[in-house]
Amino acid sequence: MTLMFHCAEYEDLLRVTMIRDQEMLNQFLDSISKFVRERLVPAENEVAESDAIPDDIVQEMKAMGLFGMTIPQEYDGLGLTMEEEALVAIELGRTSPAFRSLIGTNNGIGSAAIVFDGTEKQKQTYLPKYASGELIGAFCLTEPDVGSDASAVKTTAIKQGDKYILNGTKRYITNAPRAGTFTVMARTDPSIKGAKGISAFIVDASTPGITLGPKDKKMGQQGSHTCDVIFENCHVPAENIIGGVAGKGFITSMKVLDRGRLHISALSVGIAERLIDDALRYAIDRTQFGKPIAEHQMIQVMLADSKAEAYAAKCMVLDAARQKDLGKKITTEASCCKLFATEMVGRVADKAVQIHGGAGYISEYAVERLYRDVRLFRLYEGTTQIQQMIIAKNMIKDIQ
């Protein structure tokens, strides 16, 4: 069976299980928005200050079913379509993105390789546990010397009998401190330099030979953790190659990108809407020169520009998501969304701080924290420059 066929098969699976039921989708969104408003927003400060999400909230997020939104229904997930996932991500964007990060890997890069290309046994072993949140999956691609040029992976996996021996260091791995499994990209054939020499492994976090570095100190998103994952003569059974075939790992990891980029774009829209809401409320409350600052034209310009940009990004994301659900190839569109939406939320956050004046620099106001939180979105899942490269390359390819 070819890889293309695998992918088409997965798309079909999604379409069959699509929740094209508006009433049910509304109930999903209602329930999530209520949970965000009543449970997550009030906990934001505590999470930021303690750099930890309280256990009872983690349990409630599991009970809500938030860990399994993109896992297919036959493996106990919800099998959300891309459009539905985007709408959910917008709702989740209305609070600190640290919460979204906790469920982000199970719904994205941490489970996707198995969802797309896993053997039936791998799917049955792992997917139901990702869906329930019992197991957290992390994704290990980036290395100290390997970032945007992801196909240059240096971590090696050398075959010895029915095992592979992994050696190498993975960097900035989201949710690694909580992870039960790692999806690891490693070079099984050092004689092949590029993507084709890379395989994907599913590695149990308790395997001897794995050590975790200290948690990285970050600019924002406190409560969400990354760290190094170091493999030293780590023995992994050969059956743990995702899909059972060597040399396909990188292609596997690329399949999740469109979906992940649309997810981050939708999240950026949600956070932009939250920032605009906070800024608007502040502008109506705060009086200077004898009237609410919202009545000063220069403040209105910032509010209006922010609103228009957030709306544009929302239209882009939902359009691309619908096209993806129809089975169209949307690599260029997904990159356009990621490029525009993540830069947009940066500008909106900057204006939200500006509208708050000095208060915007003070941690008592959420905009100060969100301003730092959203900076990440322009960096991971492909930097802004990488999106620009992809878009332009595809434009040139398409015309030739």
Added chain:
Amino acid sequence: MKVLVPIKRVIDYNVKVRVKADNSNVDLANVKMAINPFCEIAVEEAVRLKEAGIATEVIAVSIGDKSCQEQLRTALALGADRAIQIETDEKLDALNIAKLLQKIVEEEQPQLVILGKQSIDSDNNQTGQMLAALTGMPQGTFASVVKVEGDKVNVTREVDSGLQTVSLNLPAIVTTDLRLNEPRYASLPNIMKAKRKPLVVKPAADFGVDLSPRSKLIKVVPPATRKAGIIVDGVDTLIEKLRNEAKVIS
């Protein structure tokens, strides 16, 4: 033990309510609707009784047009087993609602009916009491604790003088106060499962109840806006203003 939970579709409590320009009613156009918060507490209590092994079946019922099926699905997602919609396009007053519910009580023979003490839209606080009178069942209103013991239910009620506990013979009627419980969030998997739970629709006209209105809504006006207060510079000014401006002392 069967538990019946009547629920109402009302304007979402987060929505800023606006009155129509002609003062005929509250403006419901494009407004987000939700399950009445007191009814949600009633559903939660019934589901908890089921989880505790006391109730065997929880039935949600709502009276209204097709749109109230949304709230019935919410009740199913929260854990009710099946739902009944009594279909009518009319806005019925409390007595007619109670009469229709009486018919459902006769059909289903529940041991316990749990209702919200009032709905947040019209604040009538009547339906549970009327249903008790019509069915001859004992009632425990404004419940903050509900304990089923054998063939009795003990209901702790929030009354002006404090807490009062009454013991009712089953079958009985309970109406919920705010502090009875904190309803859970409908989980996404349960929302999906709710789609497959039974929901039957019964036309209100089939019940042979005279549904002609007993009351008429004449006018709805928004609460008067309060003028901003002022800070006075001392007791003398205060007395002067109370005497000459407010004219409340002489």
